[in-house]
Amino acid sequence: KxxxxxxxxxxxxxxxxxxxxxxxxxxxxxxxxxxxxxxxxxxxxxxxxxxxxxxxxxxxxxxxxxxxxxxxxxxxxxxxxxxxxxxxxxxxxxxxxxxxxxxxxxxxxxxxxxxERESEPVIIFMADKTEPGAWNLPLYKMFADPFNTIGLVIDPKMHKGFDFDVRDTVENKKIIFSTPEEIYDMLVFIGAPGRFCVKRVFQRETGDIAAVSSTQRLNLMAGRYVGKDDPVCIVRCQSGFPAVGEALEPFTYPHLVAGWMRGSHNGPLMPVALKDAHPTRFDGPPRVIALGFQLSEGKLIGPQDLFDDPAFDRARELANNVADYMRRMGPFEPHRLPLDEMEYTTMPQVSKRLKERFISLRK
Ligand code: 13P
Ligand code: 13P
Ligand code: MG
Ligand code: MG
Ligand code: MG
Ligand code: MG
The missing domain is CATH 3.30.70 (Alpha-Beta Plaits)
Structure with missing residues (x-):
């Protein structure tokens, strides 16, 4: 069933x-x-x-x-x-x-x-003030980095590695990379999370689905600025998949993601408990929560609020330090997103209004 x-x-x-x-x-x-x-x-x-x-x-x-x-x-x-x-x-x-x-x-x-396996632990990661590519780095660590996931080394079911289904959200294409063999090729693409997103991860030993994320891009669909696509990601855990703690470990490092104020800034992704899942400082910094469930005949047993653990305090503290540091750049890149990401803000209008004032210079 x-x-x-x-x-x-x-x-x-x-x-x-x-x-x-x-x-x-x-x-x-x-x-x-x-x-x-x-x-x-x-x-x-x-x-x-x-x-x-x-x-x-x-x-x-x-x-x-x-x-x-x-x-x-x-x-x-x-x-x-x-x-x-x-x-x-x-x-x-x-x-x-x-x-x-x-x-x-x-x-x-x-x-x-x-x-459903004999025991089916799953984690639902949910983020606000960021975009689907925010999962690229943590998914890479969970499923392809033995310094994060020791299971890749010592669990015989994980040892063959994982396949990553990567989407090009601009050209609407997909490509499958097999890890560990193709990690260098894959990183060329998933290292650009504004365009390439990890959609699915499969265990190579069995072909079983291991993780799936939401990858739509609202702003591309709407043709105007409508905020970032605050994303979700499901990860199956244990026996052949990362242990719960291996799936959470990447979030001890609050990596920089695009989103935050007006969907137009880079900032650290802060792992928080549900009670802290309401971003306010400069509308952020970006947040991620993780709810763990055990499935039992499809029933959702739980949840366990997985980032509600003092062991993530230091990640939160680091995120606050990084937020202070980034904020001092105000409207300057790379705190502010690069030009091509500002397309749906005031950029086109301001450019149009000032068009006549730009004087072409001789080469
Ligand atoms: P326990 O001995 O607490 O069940 O831990 C097992 C384990 O594999 C933890 O990663
Ligand atoms: P949301 O995508 O969470 O609505 O954020 C939009 C925004 O502009 C925040 O400053
Ligand atoms: Mg939101
Ligand atoms: Mg909103
Ligand atoms: Mg949004
Ligand atoms: Mg135990």
Whole structure:
């Protein structure tokens, strides 16, 4: 019997500004999911202003009814957000109506279908104020770096390595890299997370799905600035996959990601407990939460709030130091994102207005 684990997220209105989600929206979402006969189980949470719907069912990936359910939840939550005049009500719903599959309509989605193992620990990572490429570095460490994951060396089921399905979000192409053999080739691409994103990871020994992330890019779909695509990522753990602690270890280093204020700045990704998942300093710094569940016949047993551990205090402290350091650059790169990432902000308008004042110089 195969179980599908589907995580769909959207920002349909922030409270206050872009910092958090109003409890009434979460209540609405919980009520709608728990009443649905489509699902085995569900869990609703949020990171910053993004609502995350964690769902289990037997309908497989890309199931129209499950996607429609999530869409309907976000539409209903948008109504609540409008009633409360929350900030950016309906922000991530780019289409006027649902049309068969939620992909391309605005919400982010990560889903995987698998045979539930005798014990099935999974981690759902959810981030705010950043973009899907933010997972590239941690996924690389989890699945391809033996200095992070000792299992690659000593677990016979991991020793063959993992395949990475990498997406080019600009040209809409995909390529599979086999690690460890092809890590140098792969790093050429995934080291550019604004364009290339790790979509899926597979265990080579069995071909089993190990991780999946959300990779859509709203701003490319909308053709105007609509914020960054605060991403989610599902990772299966233990016996042939990274141990829970190996999957969490990359986040002890708060690497720089694109997002933060107005989706236009680089900043450190800070791992936090749920109680701290409401970014406010300069609308950030970017946050990541990690909820662990044990699946039991599709039931979500848990969650365990995995970054709620003093062992991550130093990562948070380092993130704050890096935030101080980066902030002092104000509107200068590389704190501010490079020009091609500013395309959907005031850049085109200002350039247009000043066009006549730019004087061509002789070579
Ligand atoms: P325990 O002995 O606590 O079960 O730990 C086993 C383990 O493999 C930890 O990584
Ligand atoms: P969100 O993508 O989280 O809505 O952030 C947008 C923004 O502009 C924050 O300053
Ligand atoms: Mg927002
Ligand atoms: Mg957000
Ligand atoms: Mg967003
Ligand atoms: Mg034990």
């Amino acid at each position: 195969k179980i599908t684990l589907t995580v769909i997220k959207a920002d349909v209105g922030g409270c206050v500004g872009h910092s958090s989600v109003h409890p009434e929206l979460l209540e609405k979402a919980k009520e709608m999911l728990s009443g649905s006969p489509l699902l085995i189980d569900s869990y609703v949470t949020h990171v910053g202003d993004d609502i995350n719907l964690i769902m289990t069912h037997e309908a497989g990936r890309n199931n129209g009814e499950v996607h429609q359910l999530a869409w309907d939840v976000f539409v209903a939550c948008t109504d609540v957000a409008k009633k409360l005049k929350l900030y950016g009500a309906g922000q991530d719903l780019l289409a006027d109506a649902f049309s068969g599959n939620i992909k391309g309509l605005g919400p982010g989605i990560a889903e995987m279908e698998f045979e």
